[in-house]
Amino acid sequence: MLEIDASGRLRHLIGLEHLPRERILALLDRADALRAASRDGTRPLDTLRGRTVVNLFFEPSTRTRTSFDLAAQRLGAHVVNFDIASSSTVKGESLLDTVHTLEAMRCDAFVVRHKESGTPEYIARHLRSNAAVLNAGDGNRAHPTQGLLDALTLRRHAGDPASLCVTICGDIRHSRVARSDVHAFAALGVREIRLCAPPELAPAPSEFPQCRLFDDFDAAIAGADVVVMLRLQKERMQAAAIPSEAEYFARYGLSAERLRRAQPQCVVMHPGPINRGVEIASDVADGERSLILEQVANGVFVRMAVLAELLGVDARSA
Numbered sequence: 001m002l003e004i005d006a007s008g009r010l011r012h013l014i015g016l017e018h019l020p021r022e023r024i025l026a027l028l029d030r031a032d033a034l035r036a037a038s039r040d041g042t043r044p045l046d047t048l049r050g051r052t053v054v055n056l057f058f059e060p061s062t063r064t065r066t067s068f069d070l071a072a073q074r075l076g077a078h079v080v081n082f083d084i085a086s087s088s089t090v091k092g093e094s095l096l097d098t099v100h101t102l103e104a105m106r107c108d109a110f111v112v113r114h115k116e117s118g119t120p121e122y123i124a125r126h127l128r129s130n131a132a133v134l135n136a137g138d139g140n141r142a143h144p145t146q147g148l149l150d151a152l153t154l155r156r157h158a159g160d161p162a163s164l165c166v167t168i169c170g171d172i173r174h175s176r177v178a179r180s181d182v183h184a185f186a187a188l189g190v191r192e193i194r195l196c197a198p199p200e201l202a203p204a205p206s207e208f209p210q211c212r213l214f215d216d217f218d219a220a221i222a223g224a225d226v227v228v229m230l231r232l233q234k235e236r237m238q239a240a241a242i243p244s245e246a247e248y249f250a251r252y253g254l255s256a257e258r259l260r261r262a263q264p265q266c267v268v269m270h271p272g273p274i275n276r277g278v279e280i281a282s283d284v285a286d287g288e289r290s291l292i293l294e295q296v297a298n299g300v301f302v303r304m305a306v307l308a309e310l311l312g313v314d315a316r317s318a
């Protein structure tokens, strides 16, 4: 398999769907161990000293890119934040020629974000070195480290997964986050996963056999223990698939009033970037039940865990 080699070592992180449950849980445990070892990120480690990680982001990013950057640095690696706009990509250099050029300079890992689904896998299949590829979001397909960090956040703050009902609401059809979250939450053993979207942004039911699908948010949020809100990913829509932002908020936005339909202790998550007043009200995003910034903090430890797993000492000796 592309992601796990014959000796069982993790070679790349492309998606979560091929990872056995125990491996997903082990990565979350490793994230917790690195949180402790790095004293919450304040003590630098040297697990990846001498290694080079390249951030190859062909789509905008605030959280994911910074988080990979900090994760690699806090493990002692060098980081190259490849600047697409000022690179030879704009002169027509192909993606693979760019990657092979960076490989020739002895880069050990490529963190790839691209609007085309399948790009990280394509790169991984055409590498000429032992480098690892980490998917930082490809089209609407997968965002595995977001799935892992959301699972870590849920495990830390929402109680026993086996008793949890999680509602994911928004533009499910275009959401790589929803796809990776479903795999990660299922690996945790979450009791019930509900997906809620307007009909025009709903996924094909056959894609999510393990979830309950809703188009009525009031019904989908009733009794939920965790609500994950998603952005309208307009850049991935063909045309304006939704009426107006105000109308969208009225039907699918998370207001304090709507949150009262969930369990009293229900926590709120969102991968960011948030659009205040479109999918989430400001008072909810900033409220005491919001885990949004906690997710951001957990993201660094999850990415440290994945990088250490792919490039650390165990990986080197293998």
Ligand code: NCD
Pocket (backbone or CB within 6 Å): 063, 064, 137, 143, 146, 176, 177, 230, 231, 233, 271, 272, 273
């Ligand atoms: C998401 C992404 O880019 O997939 N953001 C993130 O990585 N935290 C979600 C989004 O763009 O809406």
